[in-house]
Amino acid sequence: MKKKKYLSLMVFSLLLFTPSIGHGMHIMEGFLPSKWAIFWAILSLPFLIVGLKKVNKVLKADTNKKVLLGLAGGFVFVLSALKIPSVTGSCSHPTGVGLGAILFGPTTMTVLGIVVLLFQALLLAHGGLTTLGANVFSMAVVGPLVSYGIYKLLKKENKNNSIAVFLSSALGNLMTYVITAIQLSLAFPDSVGGFTASLGKFLTVFAVTQIPLAIVEGIITVIVMNLLLEYKAEGVVDLETIQ
Amino acid sequence: MKQSNKTNLLLLFLAIVIIITPLLLKKDSEFEGADGQAEGVIEEINPEYEPWMEPLWEPPSGEIESLLFSLQVAIGAGAIGYILGTFKERKKLANNR
Numbered sequence: 001m002k003k004k005k006y007l008s009l010m011v012f013s014l015l016l017f018t019p020s021i022g023h024g025m026h027i028m029e030g031f032l033p034s035k036w037a038i039f040w041a042i043l044s045l046p047f048l049i050v051g052l053k054k055v056n057k058v059l060k061a062d063t064n065k066k067v068l069l070g071l072a073g074g075f076v077f078v079l080s081a082l083k084i085p086s087v088t089g090s091c092s093h094p095t096g097v098g099l100g101a102i103l104f105g106p107t108t109m110t111v112l113g114i115v116v117l118l119f120q121a122l123l124l125a126h127g128g129l130t131t132l133g134a135n136v137f138s139m140a141v142v143g144p145l146v147s148y149g150i151y152k153l154l155k156k157e158n159k160n161n162s163i164a165v166f167l168s169s170a171l172g173n174l175m176t177y178v179i180t181a182i183q184l185s186l187a188f189p190d191s192v193g194g195f196t197a198s199l200g201k202f203l204t205v206f207a208v209t210q211i212p213l214a215i216v217e218g219i220i221t222v223i224v225m226n227l228l229l230e231y232k233a234e235g236v237v238d239l240e241t242i243q
Numbered sequence: 244m245k246q247s248n249k250t251n252l253l254l255l256f257l258a259i260v261i262i263i264t265p266l267l268l269k270k271d272s273e274f275e276g277a278d279g280q281a282e283g284v285i286e287e288i289n290p291e292y293e294p295w296m297e298p299l300w301e302p303p304s305g306e307i308e309s310l311l312f313s314l315q316v317a318i319g320a321g322a323i324g325y326i327l328g329t330f331k332e333r334k335k336l337a338n339n340r
Contacts, residue, residue: 025277030294031285071326077319081312085265089272090280116315123311125298184281188288198288205280212261219258223251227327230247236333 025092025206026117026135027180029128036187041133047141048114051107058108064238072100073112075224079217080116080139086209094217095176098169099224101144102151103239113140138179147172165225170218177206 032040058065079096086092100109117135120126127135147168154164181202190197231237265272285292302308 028278028282028294029298030296031282034295067326067329070322074319074322074326078316078323079319081315081319083276083312084262085269085274087265087268088277089265089269089274090277091274092277119315122299123302124308124315125301128296128298130296184285188285188292190288198284201284201288202281205277205284209277212265216258216261219254219261223254224323226247226251231330231334234334234337236330236337 025177025180026120026127026139027131027183029121029125030130031128032131032134032183032187034130036183037130037133039133040137040183044110044133044136044141047107047110048136051110054105054108055111058104065240068103068237068239069100069108069112071224071228072103072109073115075099075221076109076112076116077119079220080120084213084216086212088209090205090209092177092206092209092213094213094220095139095143095173096217097140097144097176098147098165098172098217099221101147101172102165102168102221102225106141106144106148109144110136110140113144134183135180138176138183142179143172143176145172146175161229162222162226166218166222169221170214173214173217174207174210177210178203181206 055069058069076096079094081093083091083093095113097109097113100112114132114136117127117132117139121128121132149168150171151164151168154167155161181199184202185195185198188198189195190201193200228237228239232239265274302311
C-alpha cells in the first residue's frame with residue numbers, strides 16, 4: 001500500500017515537473033536524420049562565409065554602418081522571440097531578417113540569424129545544434145534572399161517604397177516556413193503519397209499559421225523603415241539601401 | 244502630430260488588431276507552438292522515428308524559458324531603443340546648431 005502511494009506520487013511529480021517540449025518554429029534537436037542535417041549545413045556554409053566577410057567589412061567601416069547593423073540585429077532578436085497567436089489556433093514567431101536584408105543584403109543576415117538561432121538552440125532548447133544547418137538555411141539564407149530579391153525587383157519597377165518593404169519582409173518571413181515544410185517533407189516523405197503528401201501536411205502546420213504573422217512582420221518592418229527614412233531625410237543617418 | 248507619426252501609429256494599431264483577432268476568434272484553442280504540431284505530423288508519417296539527439300540543456304521550467312525569451316527581447320529592444328535614441332539626439336543637436 002505504501003509502495004503504491006509512493007509510486008503514484010512519483011508519477012504525479014514526474015508529470016508535474018517534466019518540462020514541456022520547447023515550443024519553437026524551428027526544426028527541433030534530433031528531428032532531422034543525420035544525412036539531411038549535414039546536407040543543409042553544407043548548403044548554408046558558403047552564405048555564412050561570404051556573410052562573415054561582409055560583417056567584418058561593416059565592423060571596420062564608419063560608426064553609421066555599425067549602428068545600423070546593431071539595429072538590424074536587435075530587430076531579429078526582438079521579433080524572433082515574440083510568439084504570436086495565429087488564426088489556426090497555434091503560435092509561431094516572425095523572423096525579423098527582412099529589415100537587415102534590405103539594408104545590408106542577404107548574407108549579412110545569415111550571420112545575424114545564426115547568432116539568434118544559436119542563442120535559442122543553446123539556452124531555450126528551441127531548434128537545435130544538429131538541425132542548425134537546416135534552420136539557418138530557411139531563416140537566415142532563403143528568408144533574407146527572398147526579401148532582398150523582392151525589394152530589389154520592386155524598387156526597379158519604381159514601386160512605392162513602403163509597399164516594397166512590406167512585401168519583401170512579409171514574403172521573406174513566409175518563405176522561411178515554406179522551406180521548413182519542404183525540409184521536413186524531404187526527410188519524412190509520406191509512405192503513401194510521398195513527398196507531396198507530406199508537404200501538404202507540413203505546409204498546413206507551418207505556412208498557414210505563418211500568414212498573419214508574415215503580415216505583422218511586414219507592418220512592423222515598414223514602421224522601422226519609416227523611422228529610418230525620416231532620420232535619413234534629417235541627415236542624421238546614412239542609409240545605403242540597395243536601390 | 245506629424246503625418247508620418249500618424250501613419251506609424253495607425254500601422255502599429257493594425258498590427259495589434261491582427262495579433263489579437265485569433266485570440267478572440269479561437270477562444271478554446273491552446274495556441275501551442277507550430278513545431279509541436281509538426282512533431283505530431285512526423286509521428287503520424289513515421290511512427291518509428293526517434294530523435295537521435297536531445298538538446299544539451301533545456302530550461303527547467305516554463306518560467307525559466309520565458310525568462311530567457313524575455314532576455315532575448317530585452318537585448319534586442321535595448322539595442323533598438325538606444326540606437327533610435329541616438330538618432331533622435333543627433334537630430335536635436337543638428338537643429339540647434
